[in-house]
Amino acid sequence: MEASLQPSDEGRSSGPETTSMNHRRIDLMTTQPGKSSKMAVAVVVPTLNERGGVTDLIPQIKRVLNEYTTEIVVVDGNSSDGTANLAKDLGAHVIKQDGSGYGDALQLGFKFAHSALKADITVMIDGDMTYDPKDIANMIDIVASGKVDLVVGNRFADMEDGAMSLTSKWGNRLLSWFAKHAIGIRLTDSQCGLRVFRTQFTPTITRASAGMAYATEMIAEITQVGGRLMELPISYSRRVGKSKLRPVRDGLQILSTMLRLARDYRPLFLFGGAGVTLVMSGVVVGLNSFYEWLKFGYITHPPFVVLSSLMIVSGVQLLSFGLIADMIKSLRRDFRRNIN
Ligand SMILES: Nc1nc2c(ncn2[C@@H]2O[C@H](COP(=O)(O)OP(=O)(O)OP(=O)(O)O)[C@@H](O)[C@H]2O)c(=O)[nH]1
Ligand SMILES: [Mg+2]
Known part of the structure; x- marks a missing residue:
């Protein structure tokens, strides 16, 4: 804190x-x-x-x-x-x-x-x-x-x-x-x-x-x-x-x-943490499809690719939101400090 x-x-x-x-x-x-x-x-x-x-x-x-x-x-x-x-x-x-x-x-x-x-x-x-x-x-x-x-x-x-x-x-x-x-x-x-x-x-x-x-x-x-x-x-x-x-x-x-x-008070921890978790989970979900594509040139389960992409994109968005919210928090703190 x-x-x-x-x-x-x-x-x-x-x-x-x-x-x-x-x-x-x-x-x-x-x-x-x-x-x-x-x-x-x-x-x-x-x-x-x-x-x-x-x-x-x-x-x-x-x-x-x-x-x-x-x-x-x-x-x-x-x-x-x-x-x-x-x-x-x-x-x-x-x-x-x-x-x-x-x-x-x-x-x-x-x-x-x-x-x-x-x-x-x-x-x-x-x-x-x-x-x-x-x-x-x-x-x-x-x-x-x-x-x-x-x-x-x-x-x-x-x-x-x-x-x-x-x-x-x-x-x-x-x-x-x-x-x-x-x-x-x-x-x-x-x-x-x-x-x-x-x-x-x-x-x-x-x-x-x-x-x-x-x-x-x-x-x-x-x-x-x-x-x-x-x-x-x-x-x-x-x-x-x-x-x-x-x-x-x-x-x-x-x-x-x-x-x-x-x-x-800790938006980066909350949203950033959730974002990173989502990105990592998305990578795990898509790993097998990526391997198949590299080795055989085709994918057996396309829905996993869609799910993995969605998870990674949402995770990056959450992380960005956390960064912006953290910036707003810092600005608010500086503003209150100036008032005091
Ligand atoms: N005025 C008022 N006092 C309350 C209210 N709810 C609980 N209390 C009081 O707040 C204090 C804490 O409540 P406890 O029941 O002791 O809760 P606790 O300490 O978390 O749990 P234990 O002691 O393990 O039962 C006690 O003195 C209760 O009588 C309420 O709605 N109004
Ligand atoms: Mg008590």
């Missing part, structure tokens, strides 16, 4: 006096070397019937982040088990989601953290107690150091037996492999739901998909505008309550989102 544009400073909190948070703050390094400022942290938790998880999660977050100025934002998808009221009683801000979907909930929470809370750092974490809140502090410190803009957890580093089904494990591996090659996201665990980022990126990541594919889009959008990415080993446990993931449907949706991102 190319780092083309500088991250926007829009919406960045300018200091404690401009924020509505009024808890105790600690000094953390800002992105400007040598200058320290007080930073506020917002933890966004999407929930859909996660009463069991939220019961422990909110007190634990408060405990492990007590050194920070922390606000917890629970975005509830109209749970029927009383999650919203419980979260409110435990001291979280509760936003009720009008629409539905994991991505939609996160984007609502991020907007609230950015506009209403004016947080400097935003954390996202599932409400099902699969992630250990103790991992958050490390991630915050890395972002606060100013060297990285987004830290993503790697669940494969320390996973409890049975925390992820075999299908999900392989599905996640496949999606991460595809994200690496098609979009340039170099992560072992591109779908991990525990992340910490600088809130100033919020406007860049809040016009995206409503579903589970948002996890990939969020990383792609941040890195596309020059955000620096890092992966950190974290622990991952069995969830409390029922899963909301629909492995096949969500997996296919994530794959199709990745294809769209590849079209926009």
